[in-house]
Amino acid sequence: MQPVLAIPEKRQDRFTFDYLTNDEINVLLNVPYRTCWYGRRDYS
Numbered sequence: 245m246q247p248v249l250a251i252p253e254k255r256q257d258r259f260t261f262d263y264l265t266n267d268e269i270n271v272l273l274n275v276p277y278r279t280c281w282y283g284r285r286d287y288s
């Protein structure tokens with residue numbers, strides 16, 4: 245267990261997300277194929 249704990253963590257800058265516009269949100273919501281169960285799952 246000690247060798248695993250000795251592995252250093254990655255240090256990098258995190259990406260910051262900007263807010264989406266209403267048009268971009270609508271495009272993302274319309275992507276799932278809503279006629280099958282997994283499309284309906286992903287839509288909600």
